[in-house]
Amino acid sequence: MVEMTPPSSDVAEVASSIGTGSLPWPVSKVMSALPLAPLQFASNRVLQTALGRRPGLFSRLAEYSGKRFAIDPIDCPFVFLLEPRVEKPTLRVHATLDGVTWDARISAVMLVLLGLLDGTYDGDALFFSRDLLIEGDTAAVLALRNAIEDAELDPALLLGAPQFVTPVLSGNIRRAADVMRRLLGAPASASARGDRFA
Amino acid sequence: MELVCPAGTPSALRTVVDAGADAVYCGFRDETNARNFPGLNFTAQELVQGVAYAHDRGTKVLVAINTFARAGGTELWHRAVAQAVESGADAVILADLGLLGWASRAYPAQRLHLSVQAAASTPSAIRFYAERYGVKRVVLPRVLTVEEIAAIVSAIPCETEVFAFGGLCVMTEGRCLLSSYATGESPNMNGVCSPAAHVDYRQEGTALAARLGGFTIDRYPAGQPAAYPTLCKGTFKVDGKAAHIFEEPTSLNALAILPQLKAAGVSALKIEGRQRGKAYLAAVVRQFRTALDALDAGQAMPASALIALTEGGRETTGSYKKTWR
Numbered sequence: 001m002v003e004m005t006p007p008s009s010d011v012a013e014v015a016s017s018i019g020t021g022s023l024p025w026p027v028s029k030v031m032s033a034l035p036l037a038p039l040q041f042a043s044n045r046v047l048q049t050a051l052g053r054r055p056g057l058f059s060r061l062a063e064y065s066g067k068r069f070a071i072d073p074i075d076c077p078f079v080f081l082l083e084p085r086v087e088k089p090t091l092r093v094h095a096t097l098d099g100v101t102w103d104a105r106i107s108a109v110m111l112v113l114l115g116l117l118d119g120t121y122d123g124d125a126l127f128f129s130r131d132l133l134i135e136g137d138t139a140a141v142l143a144l145r146n147a148i149e150d151a152e153l154d155p156a157l158l159l160g161a162p163q164f165v166t167p168v169l170s171g172n173i174r175r176a177a178d179v180m181r182r183l184l185g186a187p188a189s190a191s192a193r194g195d196r197f198a
Numbered sequence: 199m200e201l202v203c204p205a206g207t208p209s210a211l212r213t214v215v216d217a218g219a220d221a222v223y224c225g226f227r228d229e230t231n232a233r234n235f236p237g238l239n240f241t242a243q244e245l246v247q248g249v250a251y252a253h254d255r256g257t258k259v260l261v262a263i264n265t266f267a268r269a270g271g272t273e274l275w276h277r278a279v280a281q282a283v284e285s286g287a288d289a290v291i292l293a294d295l296g297l298l299g300w301a302s303r304a305y306p307a308q309r310l311h312l313s314v315q316a317a318a319s320t321p322s323a324i325r326f327y328a329e330r331y332g333v334k335r336v337v338l339p340r341v342l343t344v345e346e347i348a349a350i351v352s353a354i355p356c357e358t359e360v361f362a363f364g365g366l367c368v369m370t371e372g373r374c375l376l377s378s379y380a381t382g383e384s385p386n387m388n389g390v391c392s393p394a395a396h397v398d399y400r401q402e403g404t405a406l407a408a409r410l411g412g413f414t415i416d417r418y419p420a421g422q423p424a425a426y427p428t429l430c431k432g433t434f435k436v437d438g439k440a441a442h443i444f445e446e447p448t449s450l451n452a453l454a455i456l457p458q459l460k461a462a463g464v465s466a467l468k469i470e471g472r473q474r475g476k477a478y479l480a481a482v483v484r485q486f487r488t489a490l491d492a493l494d495a496g497q498a499m500p501a502s503a504l505i506a507l508t509e510g511g512r513e514t515t516g517s518y519k520k521t522w523r
Contacts, residue, residue: 060237114423122478128423139236139394146237150207154333175331188506
């Protein structure tokens with residue numbers, strides 16, 4: 001049997017191993033100069049919109065709904081902390097995770113995290129290719145992944161667009177995101193790969 | 199050949215139906231099926247809705263109730279079979295002998311499939327299940343060559359289903375003890391191999407360490423593809439040299455040999471991956487739908503475009519072509 005080893009963590013090294021598809025550094029630089037309040041406002045809005053359209057969004061989490069999920073876009077100067085508890089779920093924005101308690105942490109570049117949210121990417125494939133890192137409570141991460149997978153969170157839905165325009169708007173947003181991913185060298189989405197043989 | 203596709207959630211079911219599945223397999227949210235993962239699977243009500251969605255589009259639904267019932271707790275498995283039958287499922291996929299016997303008596307009209315978990319790999323074993331319990335289809339273990347499959351097909355009175363894409367399992371399925379050794383839980387009894395609650399990933403410098411039940415089972419250097427945290431895919435030191443002594447992290451892909459499998463008399467192809475996301479499901483099902491349609495039209499198999507979805511970034515035809523012999 002392979003020997004037991006003490007746990008350790010090194011965020012900088014993580015970032016260097018899963019940074020494919022990072023936003024250009026000027027974008028990150030500009031974002032770091034901006035206040036977090038507008039992003040916090042937008043995050044609240046997105047969460048409330050998602051819960052309004054998908055009231056059972058977090059029901060699949062069951063015993064894991066009390067966990068605290070750190071969602072870390074490694075190419076951005078902020079981190080999200082999701083607490084999907086049954087009573088009043090919250091999505092808070094922090095500048096760093098210093099001093100923040102979390103049970104599970106999900107790290108990837110922003111375009112990859114957004115692609116996981118709307119089902120563009122397969123989480124296992126991203127894990128295999130090392131474009132996604134998970135730490136902490138693996139079972140809780142799995143439950144969250146499956147809850148989001150089942151919720152069908154289209155981009156237009158998250159933006160609060162009327163349902164009758166959702167398919168067209170989501171399609172356009174996905175196509176634009178695919179272009180961005182190609183330009184930035186992010187992992188190809190399964191749908192983009194699929195187009196070649198569909 | 200029928201294309202049988204996985205669904206871990208109602209959304210996944212709709213995805214594979216829309217992508218061209220002939221049949222969908224799924225399970226309940228408990229230990230009665232071998233993909234008992236957190237947040238995965240169906241409630242009884244979700245199954246009813248899923249069956250309606252699939253049937254409206256001409257797709258069958260198969261319900262996996264393929265773990266081995268617990269002594270003193272068989273009611274859970276009986277209830278699962280009853281709920282599957284009541285939902286209108288086209289077949290239930292079972293492995294436990296006692297459950298097969300009970301289901302064949304309680305619901306004689308219900309179509310029964312034999313799960314790969316039963317590890318039936320000889321004509322005599324399969325004939326026993328078919329003749330004794332009326333099993334209509336057997337899912338063959340992933341250890342047989344195409345020639346062996348052809349020999350089995352010619353000697354049994356029921357259909358065969360073989361794995362075509364996804365995770366590999368080289369152990370005697372239904373009897374593997376590796377997960378139990380490390381975690382106390384197994385796919386056979388608890389419905390989950392290497393349960394996530396026992397899995398821990400840590401960054402160790404530039405390497406990613408995967409731990410299962412307290413054992414470090416692999417350490418992936420930066421840039422090296424990772425694998426599922428199962429003992430059979432782990433790296434172990436033997437005589438001071440670290441290697442994958444059981445199995446390398448690689449996915450099965452039988453796309454290129456579909457003509458041979460058809461010629462062998464296989465009735466159905468199974469896509470593995472109830473735990474996978476919709477992106478994987480849509481891509482894999484579309485690829486195999488295209489390939490099967492091409493096969494029926496007498497055309498060549500399309501080139502595989504699924505490598506990025508594979509475990510370890512590699513694919514194999516596995517035991518279907520035992521080139522190592």
